[in-house]
Amino acid sequence: MLSDQQIIGQVIKGKAEMFGELVARYQTPVFRLAFSILADRAEAEDAAQEVFIRAYSKLSSYTDSGKFWGWLRRITVNICLDKIRPYTVISLDDVNEIPAQSGDSVYESVACSTEATELRETIYQLPPAYRSVIVLKYLEDMNYAEIAEMLGESIPNVRVRIHRAKKMLRERMKVCAQ
């Protein structure tokens, strides 16, 4: 079985059909990431195709200093953020629109939500700016610094945005439980 580097080398040498092997390997994580950020299946499919096409066109600039998936993930996030960019501008005052936390525990509502799909649907209903940081943190397991670097924001801003996203999730899950 050829490694990613070997396949990339052959594609650069002119064997374009070998790129299909890379697509087969990474289509699932790319589509999952795109779908999680965009929350739209058709749009995610288009974005995933665009990711691979852009990766192919820029393959000669890829250096094997890092993992191929890291490079591909950056392309995926950039393309998805371009699609949701008009919706990602969030004012710091937006937190006021979030209902204040009540004293009731939502532990049970979350814990009893055995349907993970329900929580996932709730995540998809978040505003894109909050959804993207949640996806990068909990799907891609990126730390705050990596997220801030990828989104072009400061680490405190990412920290606050993740906190607000979680707060919104807790509120909405509590409403669903009721």
Add this chain to the structure above:
Amino acid sequence: MRCEECEILISACADDELSGTERTEMLAHICQCESCHRLYEDILVLHRNITTALREPMETPDLVSPVTARVIYHSRARFTWAWAAALALFIVFGYVIHKPAPQIKPAPVVVSTRPQPKPVVKHPRVLPSQTMVATPAPKHVTVQPAPKRIALYVRPPKTKHSVRVPKQYDIDSPIAMDTAEVVVEYSDMGLAAGHAADLSAPVPVAGPGQRVITTSETTIVNGKKTERMCYRVVDNDDKETSTQGETNETP
């Protein structure tokens, strides 16, 4: 620490993104605040549930076929464009290589032994140019049957434009002529009119018992200014033996 500040720290603590000091302050607060302690437990559970929900198996569409088709199409298009660009470069390069260079005609140096009735300006439309004609004495002047030696000094011009002089006329070497009928014509295609005077005209040198008479004449024909310098070598007894002219044309 206020509860609003602690909530942000609780979220970051669940993500393991707190510094030691922040973590200590947060733990100290939740030990005293029951609501924040409950929030901390909720956040930990939410953290696990979000990870599970997002990583749940998902039906993935087949991207291999459409992407491979587009990639192969792009590859062929890129190949075609590369060939087209190479062909265009080849054509342009070939044209540049084989482009005929502008020909600079060497300035003719004509030595004629035939008598000429009057000075003739060669190539009047070539600007700037300089034509110098050494003519024999006018008809009314009796030319001595004995050949006179007229030395012509052809010096290199002081401008960057070169005046092509045939090899038989060595630079800075006297040319001895055994006849008084001498026509020397200079032409410089690229010389500016104002620099025409920089050319060193062949000036007759007076021999023993001779002297040089210099006259100038300026005419304007069709907006073209022509300056004609005439050098005459005459014997001391006023007999003309040679006439040489230098003409500068200025548009």
